[in-house]
Amino acid sequence: MERNYTQVGRSVPRVDGPAKVKGEAIYTDDMVLPRLAYGKIKRSPYAHALIKKIDCSKALAMPGVLAAITGDEAPIKWGIVPQAANEVALAVGKVRFWGEGVAAVAAIDEETAEAALDLIEVEYDPLPVLLDPFEAMAKAKDIRIHEDAPENILHAGDQLFGDPDKAFEDCTYILEKEFHTSYVNHAFLEPHTALASYEPQSGQLQLWSSTQVPHYLHRQLSNVLEMPMNKIRVTVPAVGGGFGGKGEASSADFCAALLSRKIGRPVRVTYERSEVFATNKGRHPCHMKLKIGLDKEGYIQAVDFDNTMDGGAYSGWGMVVMFYTASMIHLPYKVPNARARVRRVYTNKPTCGAMRGLGGVQPRYAMECMLDEMAEMMGISPYELKMKNAVESGYRSVSNLHVPHTEYKKCLQTAVEKSGYLEKHGKLPFGKGIGLAGGYYISGTAYTLYQSYKPHTTVLIRVDTEGGVTVHCAAADIGQGSNTVIAQMAAEALGVRFEDVHVVSGDTELGTFDLGSFASRVTYASGAAIKEAAKQINDKLFEVAAGMLSCRADQLEVKDGRFYSHYEPKKTIEWEKVVDVYTNAVGTLTGIGHFSPPRLKGIDLSRNVRVQGANIGHSPTFGFSCQIWEVDVDLETGKIRVDKVTEAGDCGQAVNPMSVDGQVDGSIMFAMGQALYEEMKLDGEGKMINPSLHDYKVPTAMELPQISTTIVDSYDPTAPFGVKESGEGPVQPTIPAITNAIYDAIGVRFTELPITPEKVLKALKEKKEQAKG
Amino acid sequence: MKQLIKLDINNQVYEVPVSPKDLLVDIIRKKVGLTGTKKGCGQGDCGACTVLIDGAPVLSCITLAIACQGKKISTIEGLADEQGNLHPVQQAFVDYGAVQCGFCTPGMILSAKALLDRIPRPGELEIKRAISGNICRCTGYKKIVEAIGAAAAKISTGGVE
Ligand code: FES
């Protein structure tokens, strides 16, 4: 095991930290270009209506207004999942959710643009509104949201592995329950912003955008604007958080680009907070039925999962999220027989999409809560039941997910020991409780939306005497710190210090190709590509160093900025000197590396198994974790106070441990919001009632409990630098761990989110009444 | 109608034309060009636009610019010293990993600085209260609270300045 690292595994402050604390980091809305114009989008007050007429003439007549556009000018449909592309820059003929864009203006300043919106006249013909997925399916004959979806269903999937029905017959313990999750938004702090600059003479468009996926955006712009990709450049300035919500193109991107092209000057569109909510793409509310069967020793024999997902008005990431939910039941426990029946339904709501830990959070909630309950049925500790069923390294699920390495059991053990779970569980006074849950997430894969075999990630490393080491990549650092870990991995591979590595990222012209920052893929994918690129550089430098030191190249090693001979440690020379000699003779050194996850989809002929379930089947490895929550329920007010969270995670080799801790802390508070506070609410007409951070409650520092996290010792020998993921796995156990803790406190199992004080009080009252008989 | 007013920002006096309904955040960002002050909601809900007025944290997105004449406004750009050395709170945010996307960071740091100016050795609850109006969606607040505590310790033991 090569773990003798000096740059990987170092806790280092992020490279962009100083600029950010000084207020000098440039976000898209901070940029100004000569002749900058301001764009605004007019939004629909109806959740479902035909557009009969749009009249922009009064707006255009207003002094200071430069242009107006409507959907008819760019009717080409786009979608992050190309097979289901059904979104448009601005609505064409029909609006399908409250807040959908219908027209946009550009003006010399924001006030004028704002005022111009009021002068655009739109005539609507309201249609009946469908807000519940079951109603949407039932009424599909009469009310159709999309013409090509006669049942109001985007897509449905059935997956069967083994024979769950037969397996249930032999089970000693069977539990079947329903769970309902809520409608939540990412609530990243920086609203979407796009700044487009079209240059009429060259026909070149540059777009700066707060996006997680510069290359997808690039491609969508090319489609919708009908421009070749080489005439478009997408650049990502600093981004104020994404969590999946910036993992698609947005109408801000399209409107800025279309308006700029129309008037030949730069245009910026920055969303208001209400527009962030209106355009959503947050987590899918799921209506799930889950059935689990255990044999008499407690080994899981069968799982049957049914999921109806409320997708909102358009496709978004929906199909991918749907298949992820189906895949999620196969780990982190051994499940020999499984069935998933899933469907993603259209409703007249702001569209759902990908949100941190997508597809995992909802089924994990159901599964971990049910295993907690089943342990109780068996009279054993949930810890014992989970340890018994936990997967081990080398496990291959019936659905063909291969886990090359896992420390899941160590995560469970560590969290249990550190929290004193076994001493406390079931033994705390009424009102106080402790709950355990585990989870996992994919790492290094992505559902590739390019229907080709193109590598998911490319990294180019350039070495010369001028710039030192420059890593060209296109991972978007949206705050997660990828630029820092990329520098660390490149430094490790080249034997230099991470402080001396420059990272060029987030630019489709200066960087290389990369699918983007989502699905916890960047560290793994970039790491693999970096290794390949660095090897090419090292091979050349080793030859030169060997000549300079009079030894053989295969006896050399590079570390801490020096080449050494294994056998004669005195034979050593500075890295810069070798680079100098090489470049003087040959010129700049480059190395290029590519990465694609293994392709396992289709039929694995060697074992004759079918692989399905989005590209989750291609995940080269998985991260695991366990959380234990301790809560205090106020029996008078129903308020839940969290006292302590104990977490232990297997993220493989941590590249930057401080950054991993930050991801874990952030995940914990993020998911706690969904468990206890957050929910977007619509009225009967589909209008959002709470599109503000005042009424949509995210956790503040006042809710911060004591958090103790442990990075368990882990190293995946099959992974570049032994890495896995840490950005999305840690959100998985949170909701069920809180829910299990609340059960331990007051004896009520909540199956609907968020668990608000009202719900707690109601449940306590019902419990009291039941007790009275 | 616009009128010319004087605003004292980071000890520099700027003359800017403003209309009576212009908000301080927009004047600072667009007219003065100090974009470190962020706008996350424009409605007084997130704290990203926090600046200090006469030393106290104020939400600049719900403050009229004209009401700030004759007052001392400090933004994040004014916090480092003349030599460019970071204020201990800024340094602690870097060192303790209290920054991720950075969008909440300027407001968060200013709220923290105002607290430490008032209470040099705050307890954990005082720190949490002081930043309770500043939303951070990335860090989960833990490292922010730690960083502020560490900065307080450093300032009061005279480790810096
Ligand atoms: S921008 Fe002022 S509080 Fe959010």
Ligand code: FES
């Ligand atoms: S660091 Fe992103 S919101 Fe605080």
